Amino acid sequence: MRKSALLALLLVSGVYSKDGSDKDLLEKARQFFSPLPKSFPSEENPITPEKVKLGRLLFFERRLSVNDMISCATCHAVEYYYASPAPKQMGALKLQPRHAPTVLNSAGQFVQHWIGNRKDVEDQALQSLTGPPALGNPSRESAEEKLKSIPAYVELFKKAFPKDKEPITAENIAKAIGAFERTLVTPSRFDEFLKGNTKALTEEEKKGLKTFIEVGCVSCHNGTLVGGTMYQKFGIYEPYWKYTKSESIDEGRYAVTKKEEDKYVFKVPPLRNVAMTPPYFPDGSVTSLEEAVWIMGKVQLGKDLSKQQVRYIVAFLKSLTGRLPEEARKPPILPP
Structure with a gap:
């Protein structure tokens, strides 16, 4: 040849x-x-199966918003690879100022949000509870009270945070959602x-x-x-x-x-x-x-x-x- x-x-x-x-x-x-990696671990928020299970539910939970209409998954939809197809997504009370990117692998970033005003996925989840372009609750306490009224969540929080006297807190909501997002590796x-x-x-x-x-x-x-x-x-x-x-x-x-x-x-x-x-x-x-x-x-x-x-x-x-x-x-x- x-x-x-x-x-x-x-x-x-x-x-x-x-x-x-x-x-x-x-x-x-x-x-x-x-x-x-297989996941994005955090020393401040160790990943456990109980947290991930709870966080997955909370990620899709519309009752976590002020009007029972918006969840994390509204702006980060499964069918769009956990992103939004809209240039700017409507939150519970206000249009978001920027495009909602995918949360897949996002826990591995050095900061969150386009302008870096959230330090990690837990901080992002915590701030979203009261953010008008997100879940829009008047206070963190109001979000906590909603979950306390749902018996299944009371039990799930006890399993995810067994050492806490009061497991259902805004911080633990954020930790559970963060733990779930830390496993979203593709x-x-x-x-x-x-x-x-x-x-x-x-x-x-x-x-x-x-x-x-x-x-x-x-x-x-x-x-x-x-x-x-x-x-x-x-x-x-x-x-x-x-x-x-x-x-x-x-x-x-x-x-x-x-x-x-x-x-x-x-x-x-x-x-x-x-x-x-x-x-x-x-x-x-x-x-x-x-x-x-x-x-x-x-x-x-x-x-x-x-x-x-x-x-x-x-x-x-x-x-x-x-x-x-x-x-x-x-x-x-x-x-x-």
């Missing part, structure tokens, strides 16, 4: 890559990424690749991974979650709204810190399951993943990515779509 014909055969079969071996790509990828074929199975990704996905690294996406989107590890200005090279056509301009962390340098700064979102969780960006202004990738090239990297580069990157991003844990695939039956 001629050398050129053999090379063509090896390229088609995936045994050989003219852009470098799979082993080289794997070693390069391991410099930036690592596989997902491993994908990319994790198999990182563990050494270079056949886990297609050739196009490997080209996408290579492109993702080479053009500079990896400078912000790295780590276990492919993001969620830092803050960054949205619009380094050009104003983001020039391309997103946003109806209003969000000043990001400036709302928290009031520091000029924090204008338009947001938490870098994780890209796990990104293909399943449109729309994109803090205001949910873009519905197409391809368009979102191209916009990021323009405003974050100062590059006009080609259609081929965008196609490759999107192929790689789709390999980050993971498997939902069995207990997270459908809503539970709630206590009467």
Whole structure:
């Protein structure tokens, strides 16, 4: 067989890559990424089966809201990979100021919310009890009293927090929901690749991974979650709204810190399951993943990515779509 014909055969079969071996790509990828753990543990809130069982119920519990209409799952819906399909979701009393991202794998982030005003998933759950764009209760005590009136929850809280004299507290509500969210881990074929199975990704996905690294996406989107590890200005090279056509301009962390340098700064979102969780960006202004990738090239990297580069990157991003844990695939039956 001629050398050129053999090379063509090896390229088609995936045994050989003219852009470098799979082993080289794997070693390069391991410099930036690592596989997902089985859960995201917390010293302050140890995960127990009893907490997780209770937290799963509370996550879907509409009676936890002021009007019995809203639950965590309203904005983080199972059928949308625990995210919202709306640019901005309506809470119990008020429209949310930003797009509700997925809570899958979110416990692994360094902070919660687009502007980092929640330190962890427990803090996020606790603040949601009284937040008008969330559950909207007039006080934490009112949420506690509702659950105390439901016999099944009284027993479930006793089992989840056996050492507490009064188990049903706002803090324990948050701990239970947090424990559940800490188990929402979705491993994908990319994790198999990182563990050494270079056949886990297609050739196009490997080209996408290579492109993702080479053009500079990896400078912000790295780590276990492919993001969620830092803050960054949205619009380094050009104003983001020039391309997103946003109806209003969000000043990001400036709302928290009031520091000029924090204008338009947001938490870098994780890209796990990104293909399943449109729309994109803090205001949910873009519905197409391809368009979102191209916009990021323009405003974050100062590059006009080609259609081929965008196609490759999107192929790689789709390999980050993971498997939902069995207990997270459908809503539970709630206590009467």
